[in-house]
Amino acid sequence: MIHIESISKSFGKLKVLNQLNLSIDREGIFVILGPNGSGKTTLIKSLLGMVIPDGGDIRIFGEAIIKQWKYREKIDYLPQIANFPANLKVSEMIELIKDLRDVDTREQDLIQLFGLSPYLNKKLGQLSGGTKQKVNLVLTFMFDSQLIILDEPTSGLDPIAMLHLKDLIRKEKARGKTILITTHIMDFVEEMADQIVFLLDGKIYFKGSVKEVLEKTKQADLEHAIAQILKEENV
Amino acid sequence: MFKIIRYSFFDLVRSRWSIVYFGFYFLLGMALLFLNNDASKAIITMMNVIVVLTPLIGILFGVMYFYNSKEFTELLLAQPLKRSSIFIGQYLGLAISLSLSLILGLGIPFALYGIFASESVTSFILLLTVGTLLGFIFVALAFNIGLANPNKIKGFGMAILLWLFLAVVYDGLFLISLVMFDDYPIDKFSLIASMFNPIDLSRILIILKLDISVLLGYTGALFQHFFGTSFGMISSLGVLLLWCVIPIRLILHQAKNKDF
Numbered sequence: 001m002i003h004i005e006s007i008s009k010s011f012g013k014l015k016v017l018n019q020l021n022l023s024i025d026r027e028g029i030f031v032i033l034g035p036n037g038s039g040k041t042t043l044i045k046s047l048l049g050m051v052i053p054d055g056g057d058i059r060i061f062g063e064a065i066i067k068q069w070k071y072r073e074k075i076d077y078l079p080q081i082a083n084f085p086a087n088l089k090v091s092e093m094i095e096l097i098k099d100l101r102d103v104d105t106r107e108q109d110l111i112q113l114f115g116l117s118p119y120l121n122k123k124l125g126q127l128s129g130g131t132k133q134k135v136n137l138v139l140t141f142m143f144d145s146q147l148i149i150l151d152e153p154t155s156g157l158d159p160i161a162m163l164h165l166k167d168l169i170r171k172e173k174a175r176g177k178t179i180l181i182t183t184h185i186m187d188f189v190e191e192m193a194d195q196i197v198f199l200l201d202g203k204i205y206f207k208g209s210v211k212e213v214l215e216k217t218k219q220a221d222l223e224h225a226i227a228q229i230l231k232e233e234n235v
Numbered sequence: 236m237f238k239i240i241r242y243s244f245f246d247l248v249r250s251r252w253s254i255v256y257f258g259f260y261f262l263l264g265m266a267l268l269f270l271n272n273d274a275s276k277a278i279i280t281m282m283n284v285i286v287v288l289t290p291l292i293g294i295l296f297g298v299m300y301f302y303n304s305k306e307f308t309e310l311l312l313a314q315p316l317k318r319s320s321i322f323i324g325q326y327l328g329l330a331i332s333l334s335l336s337l338i339l340g341l342g343i344p345f346a347l348y349g350i351f352a353s354e355s356v357t358s359f360i361l362l363l364t365v366g367t368l369l370g371f372i373f374v375a376l377a378f379n380i381g382l383a384n385p386n387k388i389k390g391f392g393m394a395i396l397l398w399l400f401l402a403v404v405y406d407g408l409f410l411i412s413l414v415m416f417d418d419y420p421i422d423k424f425s426l427i428a429s430m431f432n433p434i435d436l437s438r439i440l441i442i443l444k445l446d447i448s449v450l451l452g453y454t455g456a457l458f459q460h461f462f463g464t465s466f467g468m469i470s471s472l473g474v475l476l477l478w479c480v481i482p483i484r485l486i487l488h489q490a491k492n493k494d495f
Contacts, residue, residue: 011494048313050495073315083306085246096242100314139310 001025001147001178002047007056008202009042016042017053018202027176029169031189034199035230040182041080043199044149047180048077060147073101076143080151082136086125090116090135093124097139107142113164114138129156141168148172148179154188166192186223198226200233239311239324240331247300247332256292256333260340268348274355275445278362281341282441285362286434287402289369293333297377298394300329302387309495322378322490323483330374334367341366361444365437368475372433373398375482382489405432430471433478440471 002024009017016039024030032040045051046058049065049072058065065071084093098105111117114134119127127135133156140150150169154162169179169192183189189196190210198206198213206213206229210222219225247253263284267277304325311321341363350359377394384390409428416424429435 009494045495050309050312052492052494069317070315072313075313077313079306079310079313081306084310085243085304085307087246087249088242092242092245096238097310097314099238100316 001061002180003057003059004043004046005057005059007046007053007058009039009046009051009053016202017046019056020203022197022204022207024178024180027173027178028194029173029179029181029192030195030197031193032180032182032197032199033189033226034205038199039202040199041151044151044180044182047149048072048075073103073143074145074147076140076145076148078136078140078148078150078153080155082129082132082156084124084132084135086123088124089121090124090127091120093135094138094142098142101143103143105142106144107138110138110141113168114161130158130161133157134161137165137168141172146177148177150179150181152183153181154183154185186221186226190222198229200229205229205233236320236324236327239316239321240328243304243325243328244332247329248335252296253332253336257336257340260337261344264341264344268344274345274348274350274353275358277345278355278358278441279445282362282365282438282445285337285366286369286437286441289333289337289366290373290402290434291398293330293370293373294377294380294394294398295391296329296333297374298381298390300325301378301381302390312495318490319487322382322486326374326378326483326486330371333370333374337366337370338363358441358444362441365440365475368479369433369437372475372478372482375479375486378486379482379489382486382493401432401434405435409435430474433475436471436475436478440468440475443467443471 002022004020004022006019006021007017008015008019016037020039020043022043032043034040042051046053047060047065049067049069052066060071061074063071088096094107098107111120114137116131116134116138119131119135124132124135137153140148153165153169157165166188169181172179173194181192193210195207195209196213197204206216208216213222213225214220217225217228219228264277264281267280268274271277271280308321308325312318345359350356376397380390380393380397384393409425412428413425429439
């Protein structure tokens with residue numbers, strides 16, 4: 001599904017991705033972890049074509065994607081910060097994003113799930129951070145694509161919305177989708193992740209299940225396991 | 236691209252700033268016309284306002300809009316859209332909505348006054364055309380500044396400096412050079428120099444049309460002398476169009492290679 005072959009990316013002198021290789025071939029929840037500045041966001045943005053790698057090759061669904069755009073209709077992406085045009089209404093925003101693809105959407109179910117109906121006619125500028133994030137989630141999940149990429153999906157959500165989100169992610173997984181997530185909340189990772197992709201210095205340092213990480217580092221929980229890895233590598 | 240234009244246009248038209256901008260031109264137009272009661276004088280005054288104000292508003296709104304919609308742009312970049320459609324769409328949405336504020340803000344008072352029945356109607360249409368072109372030019376310059384500078388403060392600084400340079404400093408330098416090289420034949424130099432500044436060029440264009448070039452400065456007289464009115468107008472209009480096209484090409488080029 002995703003094949004990344006030795007991609008590199010530097011911003012000025014800073015080498016963010018360094019000959020990174022990664023293959024993801026099956027469905028499930030893949031969590032990308034790594035310390036700040038390890039290249040998580042750059043990796044995700046490379047998949048989406050927002051960052052253009054200096055070298056290497058990326059294939060998604062078998063198609064070389066660098067400097068292409070059409071392939072993005074097969075990807076649902078949740079950006080980290082939900083900041084929308086202040087003077088558009090929620091319903092108009094949904095229409096706008098919906099308008100960009102020629103596929104069936106399921107926004108009604110999602111609006112119901114996150115309780116957004118009372119906000120549909122409000123302007124986006126008037127919404128609270130958490131509500132904006134819910135709109136963001138609707139915009140992401142309404143397309144029902146095979147590949148879903150979520151950048152910090154939990155930020156600003158109240159506990160109920162968080163539960164709904166977790167349910168939603170599990171359901172999507174059960175329907176055979178591949179879900180890529182970055183997060184800093186370890187509880188979320190332990191609960192949800194099938195595979196952990198651990199980035200360090202612009203390379204994949206480790207790829208495996210939560211259990212494998214714990215066994216490898218001989219720690220009781222993921223937080224300590226990650227700390228252990230970083231200590232060993234002197235980061 | 237048209238979808239992006241439509242939505243950024245609707246977003247902007249409803250913003251407070253567009254309405255304030257519209258209101259400003261509306262009130263100014265009303266005041267000038269009904270207190271002065273002379274359309275061609277009002278057009279000259281409006282020209283002096285427009286050649287300075289539309290570039291300022293265009294470049295400031297441009298950088299403001301660019302930086303404010305950063306996250307939204309990123310959301311769009313992750314959608315199946317070409318980069319060129321996103322940026323040109325946003326650019327046109329903003330440039331069109333600013334132009335609409337100008338055209339309606341001045342158009343309504345002048346229409347109420349009866350400009351369309353008077354002989355100043357062509358001057359008035361030229362005034363609006365030049366104002367619109369200046370808006371398109373400076374919004375395009377603003378987008379280029381935004382694309383080149385990730386740092387917001389630096390971007391704003393550059394935008395204001397660029398405006399200041401083209402609206403004020405350039406004329407000063409121009410004047411100094413004319414005085415300093417008084418003894419040399421520098422007609423061609425001044426012609427070419429005014430081509431490089433869209434604000435000067437707009438002024439010349441309207442001055443040529445109003446036939447008051449002798450009264451209003453050296454470059455205007457020079458232009459009329461060299462080109463004769465209609466050729467001078469067409470060529471300066473052409474150069475203004477180039478001033479639009481080149482920055483737009485530059486937006487496309489920058490957008491294609493940028494990392495977000």
